[in-house]
Amino acid sequence: MTTRFPQFLAALALLTLGAQASANTLTQNVSWTIDRPNTSTKYRVVAYGDSIYAGYNGSITSAAKYSAPTVDAEYLSALWNADIESVRRTKSGAIASDVYNNKIVAERSYMQDSSTRVVTFEMCGNDGLQARTAFKGQSGTCDDSVLTAAENNCKTYVAAAMDYINANAYAGVKLKVISNLHYPGYAADNVQSSCKDPNTGKTVNMQEKFLPSLARINFMMCDTARQKGFKCTDNFAQYMGADYDSNGDGQIDSDALRYVAGETQASYVTRITTTLRSTLRDANTHFVSSSSSYDYIQSDDTHPTYTGATVTAGLFGGTTGTGAPRYTSFSGGKSPVWNQYGHERMGWAVSTYNVATP
Structure with missing residues (x-):
């Protein structure tokens, strides 16, 4: 027990430092097998990332059993x-460089296993959260360099991660996917800054400041994926847009917001921040119809909601377990709860790229 005491202190800090939590990390590794009846053939999905893929739920000892990668595994089990x-x-609290160096590179053996068929990763959320915290803490003249640095760091390590996975994953891998970023705290950011714009001398709206930066990051993720043979799960569109046509433009909002392969950054950013801005909604209230909504974000206003049990993941190690699928088939390629929880929505979105055979 004494050998774990420093780790305990670090993990405790993750929960108690509030806004500074993103600067601390907590390893949360899980291996969970969807055990389908009447088959012994097994394939692997490998997911690298931070607290999002970890299924972080505020605990230093547990995580969601069905976070997005395991939701996708359930779809694959039925398909194959x-x-x-x-x-x-995964490592909750990790910035992009940490995910790249200490998970993707240091733990490459998991994607090199001959059973691996899907490799997916997500990163950069903590780079953005730390930059947002730093900007909100500014007084005097606003300094955008913290946001620019987060964008540049994300670009560097997303590209590096894709190159490394392309060079090191098992040759039989059929699908490689990156998941981009939702906007946690979208509604809460609709407030004025403490600092003042250097050109106008006035305070700035936080949401107006952060949305273009996030849009540039998300465009970069999806466009780099297009160039490097990855698919891109557009979580921003899946979380921030309703599942019906709220503005009468003939498109379901969540579809209209999605990255379009080959479009320019300027076109994408304008579409998100101006053209379709009125359709953006905080993911705490994700509308699946004009009269029905679900909460995609936990009470911390950051991490996706989930359903079902938790597993040991964190301070006292990780879980290696097996369980029967919750659903043995999917009508129309969707589970009954595909759009009711954040992790279910993300896992379904990843699954839309699944190939027909292993």
Whole structure:
């Protein structure tokens, strides 16, 4: 027990430092196998990332069993009629460089296993959160360099991660996917800054400041994926847009917001921040119809909601377990709860790229 005391203090700090939590890290690794009846064939999904893929739920000892990668594993199990092992190698609180160096590179053996068929990753959320905290803490003249640095760091490590996965993943991998960023705290950011714009001398609206930066990051993720043979799960569109046509333009909002392969950054940013801005909604209230909504974000206003049990993940190690699928088939490729929880929505979105055979 004494050998874990420093780790305990670090993990405790993750929960108690509030806004500074993103500067601390907590390893949360899980391996969970969807054990399908009447088959012994097993393939692997490997997911690298931070607290989002970890299924972080505010605990230093547990995480969601069905975070997005394991939700995808359940879809794959039905599609391939096989057992699917969901391997999550994650570190809550990690910035992009940490995910790249200490998970993707240092733990490459998981994607090199001959059973691996899908490799997916997400990163940069903590770079953005730390930059937002730094900007909000400014007084005097606003300094955008913290946001620019987060964008540049994200660009560097997203590209590096894709190159490394392309060079090191098992040759039989059928699908490589990156998940981009939702906007946690969208509604809460609709307030004025303490600092003042250097040109106008006036305070700035936080939401107006952060949305273009996030849009540039999300465009970069999806466009780099297009160039490097990855698919891009557009979580921003899935979380921030309703599942009906709220503005009468003939498109379902969540579809209209999605990245379009080959478009320019300027076109994408304008579409998100101006053209379709009126359709953006805080993911705490994700409308699946004009009269029905679900909460995609936990009470911390950051992490996706989930359903079902938790597993040991964090201070006292990780879980390696097996369980029967919750659903053995999917009508229309969607589970009954595909749009009711943040992790279910993200896992379904990843699954839309699944290939027909392993």
